[in-house]
Amino acid sequence: MSLPLIRVHWLNESRAFRVLFLLEQLKLDYEIVSYRRDENFRAPEEELKKIHPLGRAPMIELEDRTTGEKKVLVESGYIFQYILSHFDTDGILKNNDPEMAEKIQYYLHYVEGSLQPPLMMELIFSMARKAPIPFPISYVVSMVTGKISSEFSAGEVKNQIDYLESEIGKNQGFLVGGKLSGADILISYPLMYVFDLGLAHKEDYPNISKFLEDLSTLDSYASAKRKVNALGSDY
Structure with missing residues (x-):
């Protein structure tokens, strides 16, 4: 079964960099949707809320390549937990103990x-x-x-x-x-x-x-x- 399309909703000067680092370490293909902070260092909440009601980055959007069904992951710890659990099939970042x-x-x-x-x-x-x-x-x-x-x-x-x-x-x-x-x-x-x-x-x-x-x-x-x-x- 093929992996879903992974789309990273990335915000500059944010914790989203770690998600890219993780995906690169696991050698996963992904897309980046870029957002910029405003002059008050605020994220563009209106745009981000179209993806998830909280309007916070980072967010991961997983799209089934066959059905087009989408799942949105938020909260950095949960994003990491999900990706490691579902996509680290070779155990690159896992520990067998x-x-x-x-x-x-x-x-x-x-x-x-x-x-x-x-x-x-x-x-x-x-x-x-x-x-x-x-x-x-x-x-x-x-x-x-x-x-x-x-x-x-x-x-x-x-x-x-x-x-x-x-x-x-x-x-x-x-x-x-x-x-x-x-x-x-x-x-x-x-x-x-x-x-x-x-x-x-x-x-x-x-x-x-x-x-x-x-x-x-x-x-x-x-x-x-x-x-x-x-x-x-x-x-």
């Missing part, structure tokens, strides 16, 4: 459930502090966001990064079982953002730093990167 396979599933939920929320808060705070707001309002914004960051989100990001630094060190440079899995690809983007936002420094986290460097040398990563560069974006 049941305990290790279960741990991969854990990380597919962990990335969006534990790591991403405080990181997203820090991103929003960073954008708020850089916004063209007149003084003294800008001072108040900086003071409030700085207070929330110092008492919650920044500390929580450090807690998560310390945990991952240890886990990668225990698993021969990967998250699970000393080999590349879908969890590594899913977690790559938020870990890159931690360093890009200056929430952590690479010299303090050598395991994570090498982990990201090793991922960036993969042919699948380079191929996904070329495709988004052709669309006029870094990610």
Whole structure:
């Protein structure tokens, strides 16, 4: 039975890059439907809501090549879980050990459930502090966001990064079982953002730093990167 047509609804500067990375690693054919953020860094919700009511990217549209019937996948962790379950027929990113396979599933939920929320808060705070707001309002914004960051989100990001630094060190440079899995690809983007936002420094986290460097040398990563560069974006 032939695989469905895979269509990636991709948004620039979003977590959608990881989906391309995943599909490239599995050597799956797919199409990209490109969307651009507006001047306020917002996604074009009206266009995206035509695909799914939530209007969020990334989204995967699967179209049966015979019947034309379509299925839409949303939420990054679920997208990864579905693709790995249905399309990784050669076990490229799976682990045959049941305990290790279960741990991969854990990380597919962990990335969006534990790591991403405080990181997203820090991103929003960073954008708020850089916004063209007149003084003294800008001072108040900086003071409030700085207070929330110092008492919650920044500390929580450090807690998560310390945990991952240890886990990668225990698993021969990967998250699970000393080999590349879908969890590594899913977690790559938020870990890159931690360093890009200056929430952590690479010299303090050598395991994570090498982990990201090793991922960036993969042919699948380079191929996904070329495709988004052709669309006029870094990610």
